[in-house]
Amino acid sequence: MAVTYRPAVLDDAELAADLMTAAYPCLPSDLVMVRYRWQNPRQGYEVGRFVAERDGDPIAFLAWLHGPWAELPDRHCEVEVWLDRARLDVGLLVEMWSWIESQAVAQDSHLLLAYSGEDEPEMLEALASLGYQRERAAKLWELDLSQHGARLVAEAKAAREQMDGGGIRLLTVAEWRDGDKLRKLYELNERTVQDVPHSLPIVTEAFEDFEKRIHSPDRRDDRWWIACDGDRPVAMSYLKFPPVRGTVWTGYTCAAREYRGRGIARAVKLQTLAQATELGVPTVRTDNDAENAPMLHINETLGYVRRPGWVEHHKRVKTSSA
Numbered sequence: 001m002a003v004t005y006r007p008a009v010l011d012d013a014e015l016a017a018d019l020m021t022a023a024y025p026c027l028p029s030d031l032v033m034v035r036y037r038w039q040n041p042r043q044g045y046e047v048g049r050f051v052a053e054r055d056g057d058p059i060a061f062l063a064w065l066h067g068p069w070a071e072l073p074d075r076h077c078e079v080e081v082w083l084d085r086a087r088l089d090v091g092l093l094v095e096m097w098s099w100i101e102s103q104a105v106a107q108d109s110h111l112l113l114a115y116s117g118e119d120e121p122e123m124l125e126a127l128a129s130l131g132y133q134r135e136r137a138a139k140l141w142e143l144d145l146s147q148h149g150a151r152l153v154a155e156a157k158a159a160r161e162q163m164d165g166g167g168i169r170l171l172t173v174a175e176w177r178d179g180d181k182l183r184k185l186y187e188l189n190e191r192t193v194q195d196v197p198h199s200l201p202i203v204t205e206a207f208e209d210f211e212k213r214i215h216s217p218d219r220r221d222d223r224w225w226i227a228c229d230g231d232r233p234v235a236m237s238y239l240k241f242p243p244v245r246g247t248v249w250t251g252y253t254c255a256a257r258e259y260r261g262r263g264i265a266r267a268v269k270l271q272t273l274a275q276a277t278e279l280g281v282p283t284v285r286t287d288n289d290a291e292n293a294p295m296l297h298i299n300e301t302l303g304y305v306r307r308p309g310w311v312e313h314h315k316r317v318k319t320s321s322a
């Protein structure tokens, strides 16, 4: 029987999390987090979400998402297909990618962006057959805290003492007494995020969206580590702890440009790993663009090991001058 598509409503968030988990079981999607993201879209962003059904059974979750066109001259739009692995079939994937592509093109998108795991041969084949080209790669890493935890706790303590000696204080946001701390952290985030290797423009995040994001159910101020030089935050790192299911994951690590190359990013990331060890977390994951040499180097020296990463694909569907 033919596949049918229906728009997803907020109450489909849990179903979507289940479908995404069934599509890529080694990275489970957290239902609380999916619902939170759906309830808190970024200002100016547009999104379309759909459930694909066959014989009345939900078999896939599909979506398109793009930022404000006024800030994106390239008019790029992300498209997603999450097909339950029990139904995996290249022909079906091609049909679904074509369907979501037509929805994205109807938004007057000019460039489509699609991710797939490098360990998903059917997905890679379907995307290639539709003309999607590999643009970038992200490396995914896992750190076994039951194996490395004791060493990391000792390294975190030593790094803290060393930073202290150099006038850099490592502490959590919950411990930091500064009336303007969120605004300062927002600025650190905004300035550094443009230095993450990327091909497509990174849209400025509104302060209100940053506030919502940092207060997501998977983040806590007492697990958000920062490095301060006086009253200036110069680096940060935090782990995300999914409330229902999934792996603990590094959300973001950064250092202000003028402070790079002094071991501050490594020292602040170490605090998050030592804390996770003390909380009894068994493993943590992180991902980095394949061209992010300093971050890749930090992860290697911390003891992370590689897992299959992601491939970022692009497909031009209209020239930007058209």
Ligand SMILES: CC(C)(COP(=O)(O)OP(=O)(O)OC[C@H]1O[C@@H](n2cnc3c(N)ncnc32)[C@H](O)[C@@H]1OP(=O)(O)O)[C@@H](O)C(=O)NCCC(=O)NCCS
Residues within 6 Å of the ligand: 192, 193, 195, 196, 197, 252, 253, 254, 255, 256, 259, 260, 261, 262, 263, 264, 265, 266, 267, 287, 288, 289, 292, 293, 294, 295, 297, 298, 301
């Ligand atoms: C990535 C980032 C956090 C690193 O900050 P940093 O303060 O320079 O990091 P550290 O000084 O703690 O460590 C950097 C390490 O990388 C090494 N390094 C720097 N450039 C390198 C390169 N091109 N190739 C290999 N290693 C490199 C440094 O020598 C150092 O290692 P060492 O301590 O063994 O000598 C910083 O560049 C940044 O904020 N970038 C933008 C945000 C970002 O990309 N975050 C990661 C998102 S996944």
